[in-house]
Amino acid sequence: MSPDHQPTVLVVEDEAAQREVLSYNLEAEGFRVARAENGEEALVLVEEENPDIIVLDWMLPNVSGIEVCRQLKTRPETRSVPIIMLSARSEELDRVRGLETGADDYVIKPYSVVELMARVRAQLRRTRPSAAGLRLEYDDIVLDSETHRVTRETKELKLGPTEFRLLSTFMEKPGRVWSREQLLDRVWGRDIYVDTRTVDVHIGRLRKALCQHGGDDPLRTVRGAGYALG
Numbered sequence: 001m002s003p004d005h006q007p008t009v010l011v012v013e014d015e016a017a018q019r020e021v022l023s024y025n026l027e028a029e030g031f032r033v034a035r036a037e038n039g040e041e042a043l044v045l046v047e048e049e050n051p052d053i054i055v056l057d058w059m060l061p062n063v064s065g066i067e068v069c070r071q072l073k074t075r076p077e078t079r080s081v082p083i084i085m086l087s088a089r090s091e092e093l094d095r096v097r098g099l100e101t102g103a104d105d106y107v108i109k110p111y112s113v114v115e116l117m118a119r120v121r122a123q124l125r126r127t128r129p130s131a132a133g134l135r136l137e138y139d140d141i142v143l144d145s146e147t148h149r150v151t152r153e154t155k156e157l158k159l160g161p162t163e164f165r166l167l168s169t170f171m172e173k174p175g176r177v178w179s180r181e182q183l184l185d186r187v188w189g190r191d192i193y194v195d196t197r198t199v200d201v202h203i204g205r206l207r208k209a210l211c212q213h214g215g216d217d218p219l220r221t222v223r224g225a226g227y228a229l230g
Contacts, residue, residue: 006189007052007124008032012042012068013086014060022055025113026120039063043071046078050185053123055116058087058098066101073102082123086111128172136171138229139218141210143171155213162187163206170219170229179226203227 009031013019016037023033034049036042039060046054054072058065065085072078082104087094098106105119125134136143140153145168150157159167165187169178178186180196187202188194207217220228 006030006032007128008034008049009120010034010036010042010045010049010051010054012036012039012054012060012065013057014038015057018057021113022116025117029117029120031120039065039068042068046072046081050182051081052128053120054081054083055120056083056085056103058085058094066098069098069101069103080127082127084116084119084123136168138171138174140215141167141171141218143168152210152213152215157209157212159209160205162202163209166202166206167210170227174230175228177222177225177228183226 009026011019011022011026011033013022013035014037019035019037023035026033034045034051036045040063042054042056042060043063045051056065056068060068065087069083069085072081072083079102083102084105084107085098085103086107086109087098088109095106095108104123107116107119134145136145141150142152143150143164148164150159150164150167166183169183169186180199183199184194184196188198203219207219210219211217218229220230222228
C-alpha cells in the first residue's frame, strides 16, 4: 500500500488484549496503527502521529476517554480528526454525553470487529475520500483514486505516482495550506527520510502536469507556510 492509501489509526485502549485484537484487525485491513494505553499517552501520540482517525475507549485510567475527546475537539489542529468512542455503557445518557463531547461515532462493547471496521471506513470516507477510493473534483479537475486517472476539462493528464498522491491530498481539502513537513508525512510516509526540498521539486512537476493542456496554475505558494490548492 502506498502511504496515500494507508491511513493511520490511533487505538487508545487500556486493556492489552483488546488493544492487540483491534490493532491486528486494523493492520489486516491495511491501516497503519499507533497504540496508546492511557489518555496522557494518547494526547502525546496525537501530536507525534497526526492520525487520520482515533478509536478511543471511554474507561481509561487517569485521563478519561471523554476528557481526551473534549481536549482534542477544542484544539483547532485536531478538531477535524474523527473519533469513535468505545464504551461498555449502553445507557442512552452516556451515549449522548459522548456525542456532545464531540465524538463522531459511538460503539458499545462487546462489539463486532467487522462492524467497527465498517465504521472506521465510513468516517474515513468523510474525511479522507481518496483513501476510500472515491472521485474528487475541484474546478475543472477530476481525480479518480480507484482508476488512478486525472482529467482537466475532460483531457487526461499524465501524472507520476508522487504527483498523484500530492494532488489527492490537496483535493481532499481545497484551500487548506499544507506545510512541507505535513506533505512529507502524508505523501511520502513518516518512515522515509526525504529532504523538504524534494517537496518543492514534485510541486513543480505537479504544476507542469496540471497545465500540460493549458489553463491557470491552481496551486498557490504561501510564503513561509507551504502550499494550497485554490
